[in-house]
Amino acid sequence: MTISRINSMRLTGLATGLDTDSIIKNTLSIERMRIDVVSQKKQVAEWKRDQYREVTNLLRGIKSEYMDVLKPSTNMLSQSNYKKYTASTVDSATGQTSTLVSVSGTVNAMSGSHSVKVLQRASAAQAQSTENVTQELISTRDMNLSSAKLKGKSITLTLDGVTKEITFDADYSTTDDLITGGGDPAKKGLQKLINEAFGADKIEVLQVGTDDKIKFSTVSGATKLSIYSGSSETKDATSILRITPGTSNRINIYDSLENIVPKMKTAWKFDENDKLKFTINNKTFEFDRTTSLSNMMSTINGDETANVTMRYDETTDHFVIASKETGAAGAIIINEEDPGYNFVSAISVNNVIPNSGDVDGVTYGKDAKALIDEQEITRSTNSLSVNDLTYTLLRDPKDTEVDTIQNVTVDLDVDGIYENIQKFVEKYNEMITTINNRLSEKYDRNYVPLTDEQKEAMSEKEIENWEEQAKTGLLRNDAILEKIVMDMRRALFDPIEGVNINLTSIGITTGVYTEKGKLNIDETKLKNAIQNDSDAVMNLFSQKSSSEPAYYRTLSQEQREIRYDEEGLFQRLYDIIEDNISTFSDSGGRKGVLLEKAGIQADRSYTNNMIYNEILGYEKRMDLMWDNYYSKEDSLYKKYANLETAMNQLNNQTNSLLAQLGMGS
Structure with missing residues (x-):
């Protein structure tokens, strides 16, 4: 509102008695109606845009769920979903499901029976410490027993997570x-x-040789022991026993490499740059002294070149390094540029070099071996692929005391294949129904977008109901949506070169006319087709064009026609979906049809589409109309303000004249 309008409104009616606001509002009502009409057109365009985007998201949902290579179990473009096999494996001796081996089939597998005898599972090479790596829990020097009084003082012990305070019952002088x-x-x-505190045979207390030192050891399966101060400074006995509070018989992997060194039996050293440096399987690692042991091991474990996992086993107080790959060729070789730094000695592990004979702490990797149909098969992993079947060895016979033949029966997974097709058809029908509903909705011209004034006079529920009705029929008989539906219906029933069956012949048909392209499945007929001619069913749905095997936005019309004639039904549907929702541009610089029309979030088309430009046009037009409206409004307010001034002057003159004539009040 301009300053002239505000000032004029303050003068309204003082002299003339006129309702200036109402007069001006009524005078400009035609202008406001014209603005409202453009605003309503803008609102309709926004609703249409949103409804187009709903269809776009429907198509994106179909593509994501059934046409995504990252979802192999539901990717209907993949031939493997039409040649799925189930394999049952039974122990010949017990008749029970095998615990030694499982079997799966590839797209080229064949139904049939096979025999398997597991001889040996593959395992990884491993090196572990040949002795405990942490220093024993011993007094740091001779104890101060003769000149100190222990009675009433205490120490705190934590054994495998259980904490007890031990209070001395006497002064012990020796x-x-x-x-x-x-x-x-x-x-x-x-x-x-x-x-008495922990139970017998868990912690053993011994004198160290002839010294006045004491040693704490765990026995009988107990592992980690830590010693802390007593409950108060006056009661603490650790200084008398010459035990450093916090001392443990295990290292803490969250400590820094620097803090771990004094706790190791053999200390590693840092180089002149305060680095710990060594090589595992030709990959050189370098760590700061402040790096924690946990982070060091995590870095090693994540490295693809070293290809090992390192861990510290708190139970055994050993380091364990294992190859990530199974097989007899597995090697673990640790080197130091300068052996004087002693990292290898500190963790007490030996290198694993295949075929090097018995070496302490070393377990060599093994290849998997099995008799499959009486032929011995050897592989470096426990997945043995033979004649398009994959045999996965689950357990080693020596661990199970089972040394029998496992009988394998391979059958086409008719139910699984049928279920995938059925679920897609259900999703397809939902999509077709939604689009058809948009195409057939009736448009009621009596329901147009509400103006701001109309909304002020209505409740939220009334506004919601009105707008719901106003949004119906906006895409009635829409050419883009009609083409999508017709293209898909045609694609499903046009013949495919080299394929001698069609949807109808395998039990998938369109319903009555009123169902407008929805698909119906004859379960028995479709399952029979899958069972008896799985290759034909596979080609019907997923065959790729031999001439144009891949979809590109830049394909010419001739190339598209060739591809269409040669490709399977799901390949055709994929092309139609991409034609409408692709974020890539064709040779003319155009994205998918729906994106060109209404755009989609997270893409350039969001603000670069036909409806966006239409809405922008309405907004610019409204800005000009509002400028014109306010200009006229200001002009009218000025005129009425001048009238008010003139009337005041006239009244003043009249009153003055009457006063001169003696006729004043």
Whole structure:
């Protein structure tokens, strides 16, 4: 609203008594109606755009679910979905489903029976530490027993996640007294106190040689032991025992490499640049001293060149390095540029070099071996592909004490193939029904988009109901949607070169005329066709054009026609979908028809399409109309303001004249 309008409105009716706002509003009502008409056209265009995009998303959904190479189980363009096989494997001795081997078939497999005897599963090469790598849990120096009082003081032990506080019941002046109580029945000794807390035969307390040092060891399956201070500073006994609080018989993989060094039996060293450097299978690794052991192992495990996994086994206190690949050729070779840095010695592992004889801590990889139809087959992995069947060895006979023939029966998976086709038909019918509903909706001219004034007089529910009715019929008899439906119906029933069957002959037909192209399936007839002529069914749906095997937006019309005649039904549907929703441009620079018309999010067409330009045109037109409207409105307000001024002057003159004539009030 301009300043002149505001000032004029403040003068409304003071002298003339006129309702200036109402007069001007009525005077400009025709202008406002013209603006509302353009605004309604803009709203209709936006609704049409949204409905076109709904159809685009329907087609994208079909493509994503049934025409995506990343979803092989439902990709109807793939021949493998029409030659799926089920394989049952039974142990000949027990008659039960085999636990030793499973079998699957490729598209070229054949139904039939086979025999399998698992001789050996493939395994990976592995090297593990030949001894514990962490220092034993021992006093750092001779204990201070003779001059200290232990009674009432305590230490805290954590064994495999269980924490107990051990409080000394006496002052022990010698190591023998401390460990066993020195034979005095009145003194329990630390060993008895620990046994009472954790149970016998879990933690063993020993004197180290003839020194006044104490050693804590785990036994009988117990593994990780850590020692901490007592519950308070005055009660803490770790300083008397010469034990550093937090000491453990296992390393913490989340510690830095630098902090782990003093805990190792054999310490590795960092080079002059504070780096730990070594090579695994010709891949050189370099780590800062501040890197955690966990991050170091994660980096190694993620490297494709080294092709190994490294882990620290807390139970055994060993490092384990295993090849990621199975087979007898697997090798694990660790080198250091300067052996003086001792990383290999610190983790106590030997290199794995195939056929090198017995080596401590080394397990050589093995190839998989099986007798398949009485022929011995050897592979480096546990998946053995033979004559288009894949035999997966699940367990090793030596681990199961099963050494029998496994009988394999391979059959075409008729139900699985049928189910895929049925689900696609259901989705196709949903899409066709939705598009046909848009094409047949009646348009009611009495329901046009509401103006702002009309909405102000209605409830939200009334507005919702009105707009729902106003949106119907906007795509009635739409040429683009009609072409999509007709192209798909034609594509499904036009003959295919080299294929002697069609949908009707395998039990898939269109229903009555009112169903407008929906497909119906005769289950028995389709399953019989799959069972008896699976190759023909496969070609009917998924055959590729030999002349133009791939869809390109730049194909000429002649190339498109050749491709159409030679390709299977799902290939044709794929082409039709791409013609309408492709984000790639053809030789004329045009994207898919629906995108050229209405665009789609996350693509340049979102603001570069016919309806967008139409909406933009309406917005520009409305801007000009509003400018004209406000210009006329300002002009009228100025005129009425001048009238008001004139009337005030006239009234003042009249009152002055009457006063001079003595006729004033």
